[in-house]
Amino acid sequence: MKIGVLALQGDFSEHIVMLRRLGVESVEVRLPAHLEGLDGLIVPGGESTTIGKLAVAFGLMDPLREFGKSKAIWGTCAGAIFLSKDAKRDQPLLGIMDITVERNAFGAQVDSFEADLDIAELNKATQTEQPYHAVFIRAPIIATVSGSAKILSALPDGRIVAAQEGKLLATSFHPELTEDSRFHEYFVSLAK
Ligand code: GLN
16 A cells, blocks of 8 residues: 655645554655556645646646546645636646535635534544544635535535545545544545
């Protein structure tokens, strides 16, 4: 099992630390050749416009789309935006997940917050019961989920914050910034 972490911008090193804690080998991905031999890829949080522009500059757009046809990809926050098919702005998107997003939907940086989520799929996969403590930093919401994509989690007011489509995963929040490794475990199980 080898998981790549897209290391163009954002908090990729926190994902690598989390994978290491789980005993999973990880690789920083900056060029198309780095995708070779990987079972899955994490696109970190950061700034989705920057990640998109750098992915274009490094010739990663089509190789990433190709990778996502058979392999697992998980986008956290900016990464989720990058996987979506529409972010209502002109920016490079992979467009491989049947979700649309609204960027900065909870307001500015100072409106960042944390919330406990009940994620049935996560509890089932990791055989745990406790709520998932999620960190939202200038987070997007997942505005629509269609086709074969499914809602994984929503806030009490109904706003969607996690979705899955086969081996593709999108979370508005940042599991790499907590001590709870269940989301990474869940992703690794999808990549298997
Ligand atoms: N606000 C950022 C964006 O729109 C995402 C923030 C994050 O990844 N924490 O790209």
